[in-house]
Amino acid sequence: MSRVLFLSPPSFDGFDGGAGSRYQARREVTSYWYPTWLAQPAALVPGAKLMDCPPHEIGIEECLRHAHGYDHVIIHTSTPSLRNDCRVAEAIKARRPDTTIGFVGAHAAVLPTETLKASPAIDWVGRKEFDYTCKEVAEDRPLADIAGLSYRKEGRIIHNRERDLIADMDALPWVVDVYKRDLVIEKYFIGYLLHPYLSLYTGRGCPGQCTFCLWPQTIGGHRYRVRSAGNVADEMAYAKRLFPEVKEFFFDDDTFTANLPRARDVARKLKPLGLVWSCNSRANLNFDTIKLMKDCGLRLLLVGYESGSDEILRRAKKGVTVDQMRAFTKACHDIGVIIHGTFILGLPIETRETIEETIRFAQELDVFSIQVSLAAPYPGTELYEMARQNGWFAREDKTDILHQDGLQHSALEYPGLSKEEIFEAVEVFYRRYFLRPKPILRILKTMLEDKEVCVRRLREGYEFFRTMAQRREIQGGACEPATTR
Numbered sequence: 001m002s003r004v005l006f007l008s009p010p011s012f013d014g015f016d017g018g019a020g021s022r023y024q025a026r027r028e029v030t031s032y033w034y035p036t037w038l039a040q041p042a043a044l045v046p047g048a049k050l051m052d053c054p055p056h057e058i059g060i061e062e063c064l065r066h067a068h069g070y071d072h073v074i075i076h077t078s079t080p081s082l083r084n085d086c087r088v089a090e091a092i093k094a095r096r097p098d099t100t101i102g103f104v105g106a107h108a109a110v111l112p113t114e115t116l117k118a119s120p121a122i123d124w125v126g127r128k129e130f131d132y133t134c135k136e137v138a139e140d141r142p143l144a145d146i147a148g149l150s151y152r153k154e155g156r157i158i159h160n161r162e163r164d165l166i167a168d169m170d171a172l173p174w175v176v177d178v179y180k181r182d183l184v185i186e187k188y189f190i191g192y193l194l195h196p197y198l199s200l201y202t203g204r205g206c207p208g209q210c211t212f213c214l215w216p217q218t219i220g221g222h223r224y225r226v227r228s229a230g231n232v233a234d235e236m237a238y239a240k241r242l243f244p245e246v247k248e249f250f251f252d253d254d255t256f257t258a259n260l261p262r263a264r265d266v267a268r269k270l271k272p273l274g275l276v277w278s279c280n281s282r283a284n285l286n287f288d289t290i291k292l293m294k295d296c297g298l299r300l301l302l303v304g305y306e307s308g309s310d311e312i313l314r315r316a317k318k319g320v321t322v323d324q325m326r327a328f329t330k331a332c333h334d335i336g337v338i339i340h341g342t343f344i345l346g347l348p349i350e351t352r353e354t355i356e357e358t359i360r361f362a363q364e365l366d367v368f369s370i371q372v373s374l375a376a377p378y379p380g381t382e383l384y385e386m387a388r389q390n391g392w393f394a395r396e397d398k399t400d401i402l403h404q405d406g407l408q409h410s411a412l413e414y415p416g417l418s419k420e421e422i423f424e425a426v427e428v429f430y431r432r433y434f435l436r437p438k439p440i441l442r443i444l445k446t447m448l449e450d451k452e453v454c455v456r457r458l459r460e461g462y463e464f465f466r467t468m469a470q471r472r473e474i475q476g477g478a479c480e481p482a483t484t485r
């Protein structure tokens, strides 16, 4: 079998754009998700190597030196990083022209022709779920025979037949051995998770119809396909032995609680392991479910509230109302489950009033920590189509969603609300949320309880205020816009 490198290429400093990130950008504080989408096919290919450059601070020279030893290089790309990833692919090809280079990821899945046209260095792209596509490429099968793959032939672009979504999730090998072999887990930080943490998937897809959400609309699909509870518990028991230093395990399934009987089943099986774990959830669980999960080791829920306006939630097809969110949040607070809440500014059709409503709503919920992002209309999402049809794109290049330093800028604007106002509102939101006595005291308490946490919070505080200053510079026009990259 050929030698295969799965690569998250070097990018700008702090780029959390790897194969596990839901929106690809540099965050306010150092933040890296695990490259789970690349680790999974890497686990299917004996002897493969996974190289996740941004968190490991691997620069282009080291990356190229390493890539030289591989017959196949499979690069995870994304809408904002495509141009950069093409340059890396071209440099790899320049040093070793017989390397076969494939691109995978949501952008390649949705726009295979455009992705192939983006650089002559790309030999093929994987569409939909690409795990077994990568495996078959690694087995040196002819590209023409591999389902779910698009490639170049004599100057033409050929799209092979679709590949079915994986039905038997238990058939996929565990990713933790790949993590152990190829990653330095201490390099992975998420502000609200204990450190070191470890994240993986127990299932793919989400029945939610949220118009802005990337993975279910591009790769994972709207059916939640899961591994059996026994399989998950076995991997977690193994992971605990493999990584005794891990303080928290995170189930990164789009919505771990989308299949409640199964979520409860997994939780019960985790209980004897004594693990601390967390997961993504919608804000619609009842008291008993939250309580059961808490009793089985649940520490934190990562919850997408998105907006405090029912009208925006309805348009975004969130499927949860602000009143349901209130009840859910109260239940979590009563039970003692921590919430990291995520909000999006700039969803259709944001106004100054709805921004104000959302800030007040967040203050009222008063969850442990929040993240405020800007609506990112990725190709392949309903939000992208809505924006295209209604003329909401703020720039001619519809894929221009990041500033040159990796920070998000507002890709959308609405009649009566400019992209600048939406951008500015992020900092206003953060200030009005965090610069209140309750959140400050909460943070101080965690710092006093643990010296390591104290050091980490000081670093994050520094990074946060530095990022806010950079955002102000962008707003003031001190930096180049991304379109000139």
Ligand code: SF4
Pocket: 206, 207, 208, 209, 210, 213, 214, 216, 254, 255, 282, 304, 318
């Ligand atoms: S519920 Fe969450 S994961 Fe599912 S589609 Fe909506 S935002 Fe995406």
